[in-house]
Amino acid sequence: MPPTPSTTGEVGPATVVPGDAPGDGDGKPTRERILDIALELFTEQGYDKTSLREIAERLGFSKAAVYYHFASKDDILLALHYRLHGLTEDSLLELVGSASDPQVWADVLSRFLDKMMANRQLFVLHERNRAALETLHREGHPERHQDMADAFRSVLANPAIPVRDRVRLSCALGAVMSGLVSADTFAEVPTDEYVDLLRQVVDDLLVGA
Amino acid sequence: MPPTPSTTGEVGPATVVPGDAPGDGDGKPTRERILDIALELFTEQGYDKTSLREIAERLGFSKAAVYYHFASKDDILLALHYRLHGLTEDSLLELVGSASDPQVWADVLSRFLDKMMANRQLFVLHERNRAALETLHREGHPERHQDMADAFRSVLANPAIPVRDRVRLSCALGAVMSGLVSADTFAEVPTDEYVDLLRQVVDDLLVGA
DNA sequence: GTCTATAACCAGATAGAC
DNA sequence: GTCTATCTGGTTATAGAC
Numbered sequence: 001m002p003p004t005p006s007t008t009g010e011v012g013p014a015t016v017v018p019g020d021a022p023g024d025g026d027g028k029p030t031r032e033r034i035l036d037i038a039l040e041l042f043t044e045q046g047y048d049k050t051s052l053r054e055i056a057e058r059l060g061f062s063k064a065a066v067y068y069h070f071a072s073k074d075d076i077l078l079a080l081h082y083r084l085h086g087l088t089e090d091s092l093l094e095l096v097g098s099a100s101d102p103q104v105w106a107d108v109l110s111r112f113l114d115k116m117m118a119n120r121q122l123f124v125l126h127e128r129n130r131a132a133l134e135t136l137h138r139e140g141h142p143e144r145h146q147d148m149a150d151a152f153r154s155v156l157a158n159p160a161i162p163v164r165d166r167v168r169l170s171c172a173l174g175a176v177m178s179g180l181v182s183a184d185t186f187a188e189v190p191t192d193e194y195v196d197l198l199r200q201v202v203d204d205l206l207v208g209a
Numbered sequence: 210m211p212p213t214p215s216t217t218g219e220v221g222p223a224t225v226v227p228g229d230a231p232g233d234g235d236g237k238p239t240r241e242r243i244l245d246i247a248l249e250l251f252t253e254q255g256y257d258k259t260s261l262r263e264i265a266e267r268l269g270f271s272k273a274a275v276y277y278h279f280a281s282k283d284d285i286l287l288a289l290h291y292r293l294h295g296l297t298e299d300s301l302l303e304l305v306g307s308a309s310d311p312q313v314w315a316d317v318l319s320r321f322l323d324k325m326m327a328n329r330q331l332f333v334l335h336e337r338n339r340a341a342l343e344t345l346h347r348e349g350h351p352e353r354h355q356d357m358a359d360a361f362r363s364v365l366a367n368p369a370i371p372v373r374d375r376v377r378l379s380c381a382l383g384a385v386m387s388g389l390v391s392a393d394t395f396a397e398v399p400t401d402e403y404v405d406l407l408r409q410v411v412d413d414l415l416v417g418a
Numbered sequence: 419g420t421c422t423a424t425a426a427c428c429a430g431a432t433a434g435a436c
Numbered sequence: 437g438t439c440t441a442t443c444t445g446g447t448t449a450t451a452g453a454c
Contacts, residue, residue: 030437046340048257051429064432065438073430128339131255156394163398167388167406174387175380175414182379185365189372197376204413205384239419260447274420276449 031069033059035083038076043125047077047132074136081133084122085147087115096151100161105152105169106206109176110199112148116180117195123180172205240278242268244292247285252334256286256341283345290342293331294356296324305360309370314361314378315415318385319408321357325389326404332389381414 028036037058041050052073056063070076092108099105116123126133152173156166179198186194237245246267250259261282265272279285301317308314325332335342361382365375388407395403 046257046344048255049340049344052431053429061437062439063430064440067431068437071431128343130337130339131258134337135255135258156391163395164406167395167403168410170387170391170394171384171407171410174390175384178379178383178386179376181383182365185379186372186376188368194376197373198380201377201380201414204417205410208413261449262447271421272448273422273450277419277421280449282448 030059034066034069035076035079039080039121039125042077042080043121043128047129077129077132077136080122080125081136084119084126087119087122088112088148093146093148093151096148096155100155100158100165102165102169102206105155105172106202109172109202109206113176113195113199113202116176117183117191120180120183123177127177127181168205172202175201175205239268243275243278244285244288248289248330248334251286251289252330252337256338286338286341286345289331289334290345293328293335296328296331297321297355297357302355302357302360305357305364309364309367309374311374311377311415314364314381315411318381318411318415322385322404322408322411325385326392326400329389329392332386336386336390377414381411384410384414 034055037055038050041055041058052066053063055076056066066076070079092112095104096108152169155161156170158166176198179194179201183194189197243264246264247259250264250267261275262272264285265275275285279288301321304313305317361378364370365379367375385407388403388410392403
């Protein structure tokens with residue numbers, strides 16, 4: 001049986017202690033290396049058009065070896081989804097869930113933006129494979145793991161909050177996501193400056209006007 | 210050989226003259242009925258997770274019959290993509306291409322919003338199947354069919370335009386798309402009112418502030 | 419214009435050797 | 437921890453009858 005039979009929440013590079021496990025080229029454990037390649041291929045070609053054989057080939061071993069680390073292809077996608085979960089601090093989450101004030105939403109989004117930008121590829125993965133990820137969410141995905149997207153979704157569906165505010169929140173989320181996805185187009189702009197531009201957009205939509 | 214061997218730009222319900230071709234339940238030609246079902250299933254379950262067998266079953270005939278109307282599964286997706294193309298008037302397109310003024314972009318988007326809202330599902334399809342559609346765009350898709358998305362994309366990539374303006378345009382597009390996708394959440398709001406809220410968002414991002 | 423039958427293929431997944 | 441070999445099932449696509 002594999003060392004981690006059920007899917008575990010992976011938190012990303014920060015968790016990896018250098019020289020922590022066998023691995024190959026780097027000190028990174030194989031499981032992480034698989035996830036890194038998968039993230040790259042899934043974002044580039046799409047989840048469904050990427051085969052396990054392809055992932056394995058890139059790493060220099062065979063398809064079946066991947067099955068030692070993950071129970072299924074879905075399991076890989078799920079693990080990447082959990083990387084996103086891992087980015088969220090609980091304190092921010094509670095803030096969103098409790099308050100119904102656009103100013104608070106804007107603050108949370110603003111504070112979260114740097115982390116989003118630093119882990120941009122993870123968001124692009126989600127943006128480009130919505131269909132596959134939502135299928136995953138419907139079945140499986142047992143524990144009601146709360147993440148940022150879930151928190152905001154529940155706000156959007158809350159009828160006690162004025163429609164105008166909710167619509168503008170929805171737009172602000174879309175605007176930020178769009179900003180992340182097309183960040184490559186603005187590669188010549190320094191990251192800090194770029195993030196500030198996005199922050200301003202969030203502000204204009206949620207508190208300004 | 211099929212009546213329309215290569216993919217033709219389908220324009221939607223407006224093109225269908227009542228009693229125009231055999232069809233079945235309605236006066237709609239079979240080709241259109243296939244596209245309607247495909248649109249529904251592709252948006253719901255995703256392009257890759259929908260099989261031709263499933264589409265055929267819904268229509269009451271067999272998988273192979275679908276191949277009479279379309280050369281491949283990709284061809285169906287492409288035809289739906291062309292429905293989107295069909296929504297765009299050339300006059301609006303030129304407007305976007307020529308001007309580099311945020312005010313103009315806002316006007317175009319505003320004028321286009323009603324049509325976008327009326328054909329919402331088409332946009333949701335594109336939003337939820339970006340990966341599949343971009344693969345399609347890379348290969349095939351011969352004639353440089355210009356659509357709204359292409360026009361705006363070329364603006365975003367134009368270095369002659371101030372970065373701030375371009376970033377805000379990118380955000381505005383994302384905001385509108387997000388608004389379209391989550392329109393169901395706000396089903397209780399009258400459409401006109403909802404579209405006005407979105408128009409305001411576009412305005413705040415592109416001309417206000 | 420639609421259907422039956424079937425070909426050809428490749429994916430995800432398993433068993434068990436090393 | 438990785439490999440070879442194999443199973444199983446579903447997918448796109450074709451040929452040809454009605």
